Amino acid sequence: MESLFRLIVLTVVIVCASAYIPRFLRGRPKGGFLGAPALDHLNKEELVAVHNDLPDAQFFIQKLDHFDTQDTRTWKQRFFQSCATKSKVLFVMIGGEGTANPIWNVQGTWIEYAKNYGAVCLQLEHRYYGDSHPTLDTSLENIQYLSSEQALYDLATFIHAKKTEFGAEKVIIFGGSYPGSLAAWFRIKFPYLVDGAVSTSAPLLAQVNFKGYLEVVQNSLDTFKASGGSCNDAITAANVAIQNLLTTQAGRSQLKAMFRLCDDIDVNEKNDIANLFSTLAGNFEGVVQYNKDNRAFEGGAGTNITIDTVCGIMTNKALGDELHRYAQVNSLMLKTYSQNCTEFKYSKMIASLRDVAWSSEAAEGGRQWTYQTCTEFGWYQSSDSEAQPFKHTFPIDFWTQQCQDIFNIKFNSSFIARAVAHTNDGYGARNYTQDRVVFVNGDIDPWHYLGITKSLPQAQAILIPGTAHCANMYPAAEDDPAALVQARKTVGQLIAQWLQ
Template sequence: MGLRLLLPPHNLRRQPWALLLLLVGSLVMCSTASAGAGIEHVQKTMDMDVVLRLSGRPANMTLTAFRNFTYQQTLDHFNYLPSSYTTFPQRYSIDFTHWGGAGTGSPILLYTGAESALEDELAGVGYHVHAAPALRALVVYIEHRYYGLSVPFGSPAAAHKDADTLGYLSVSQALADYAEIIIHIQKMYNARGPVIAVGCSYGGMLSAYFRLKYPHVAHGALSSSGPVLYVNGNLSSRREYYDIISSDFMSISVHCFQTIKSSWAEIDRINRQLGVGELIRIFNPCKPFTDVNPLKNYLRLEYNRYAQYDDPASTPVRRFCRGVDGAPVGTPILERIKAGLDRIHGQRCHNIAAARVKAPGLSGWGWQTCTEIMLPVGPGGGPQSLFEPWPYDFQASRRWCMRKYHVEPRPQWMATAYNITEALEQFGSNIIFANGLRDPYSDGGVLQDISPSIVALTTQEGSHCLDVAYPRPATDPQWLIDQRNEELRIIRGWITTFHSSFNPRDDQ
């Protein structure tokens, strides 16, 4: 009999698998689209400094227990050319605090690092605080190649120099990295227990694919907020991501929704009649901009962030709308928008002209979105949308990539390598797909069970990666506590099955 779960009494929902959805390639938060006069490469929205700024650091967050290591990683796992054997130092961190010890069979919780530096991942993702003590687990975080300091060729600048040096950055290479390091750790510490991969967003995609591609290494995976159904080779523009953002704002304040919706035309009107200088006066940018595109991109990105990370502790959508709605009667539209921004950021200058991520590894992320990761999302407009129509345009994206990297995108590759359809029910197992339905990326997530052991957990009020964030006992709602407990219950079942049916070989 398969694993069947009881429905919690709150907003945690699990749905039977109604349609065999395509389980496809991974990654999140970047698109290239046509924006008015030119092509704008829109930044990813999951950068940890923003998450921490929006929600604040939890009081129980501690990184002192982690010990840092490096592993001499193989540059190219899939060729036998002499250059493939080049190595580079890849960083990882281990917390031994709650581990049951060598030879005990206690599990390993592996965080599959994503498009951020190791320090940012440690600061932003705290699932181990909840799970490690309960499971007596060894906790491992691995930094993704080409991000942070885990870079080949001696430096980030050298690694990101051009297509020849960036060519070793791919999902497949990253998964092989994780396998090598985990096997190394197992041997080094006689850690014989099951490996449970945990990841969020792009890292959530990696955790799911790690389980599927390396089932002999990972016994299960928790994929939090991973839109695995987006990157399936279908390049038709999808509007649902932005529709969820619109719904999030509408659910808080119709007036705020209408103000944002009206602001795009008002920006154009003021620019046309009074010039860009008046927009600069209203929005107080840290650096002046010369046309409306940087301003519109900045505002789109802000609204994306507020909806994506609209967690119960920080409620950025509600805070922004309080600023908009609380402006005095008669306040013009754009001044109301500015009041909402000030409610979030304080009354200071806004980094409008710097709307792209400047963190180390940005060129690595751009490379990934230009080679194997195609995310065809773009707002469709209409009465229920906050946004102007701005559909995804693959040909525009292709041209941008050719100019930037001199590389031709391969939009079908992820579907070729990771497009698991009906076969997944036949051979896959032990994956949790967790999504909060206020997260716009939930539209690309698995929201219904695939099989008795590949299950979907959704929360009506959940936001992006909220279940794997650091617990906040004082403010976490009961439905979030229930979700984490349900995830833990499922993982305990995997571990029990591992110990009852699998005896690790002595030579591993």
């Protein structure tokens, strides 16, 4: 009854609230985990050629529900095709929790591999993301058909049809981040359809309370060395200062001005406070997750902001005390992403994520990804660990409560725990037994914590020191570290073995 009353009150508040979705939500930046590859290494003529080569969208007819033989409804799933027009070898990039970008059909490491074998390159967009809309909207009734299991059957149906169409004898699949998980799971469920899988930055262990995320963030920030002191110590000091200022009206006014907050702080709104701390931590989480990779996410915004950048600010005593430095990092992010002020109101965020229309901001992927975390994966980056610099300011309850507030009161912590257990039981978590898979991770990337980083008897793992999320998938750059160069080479050698 208390949960129902809370939901009714929240609904009334949301009706009166404007809306926003955080720039970095549950580890997912806007656009999805895998950004577009950087093109700054190309000259003008090469850029023109790349854009002229972009393939047009095509559509493939899929079943809405692969698990109900009585349900005959279908929908159109978007895909892109490039490289060779005919081949006995198919390379398939698995789409994830964002819009499929045709730039990946002309750029990226997998394209270089494809050239060696004259492969046809196919990129399949994930159901419910981008322009692949199986239902009229993302209401709870309709979004129930969004799951990794349905996505795997989409992929199986698609690959089977394309193998027949091309008379293909060999298929290699590629995925980065959540699609990296799908690539590994596909080898479990449909080993007879593919000859190898490249699984990059893939979390294989579903986990409600992903405390290890911020532990890796702390370790990664510790790689920055400067005479100004510890980056993590400065972050902790700033968070302590914020906690102290929140206790008085004068302090809250000071925080609003320093961090350019869009709204006044109501200290009685505990979820607002947790959301504020989480938002400010997100300034560092996103930088660590994508540190020095070769992506061009959101038109290149933020790609030049690295651990060196934010920790350089946090350890520069000439900029003021730790609180002022923390605020300066936030101002840098606001400027970089062209935002006038820092949003943190919980009711605004929930209002956006409850919007079911395909035309809404939430349909970019925030609502869908939140649903998948509530019903399959968890992966909530809480502040519950002792080994992280952001204090205990956004605990696991803050994250699990959102599932109820966005979707339904039945989506409580017990429901999420059962869903996560079901996922691990179905896919085996890190107890992986299939062969012809390579797991590639970067040790800077927090997501490697849930992946396979040590080789198994039947599957090789590559942990690349000093690299971040999906780094090996992006086009090579002259300043790539030697370990990254070697990782790409090793993956290429494995693909050659699988295609023999």
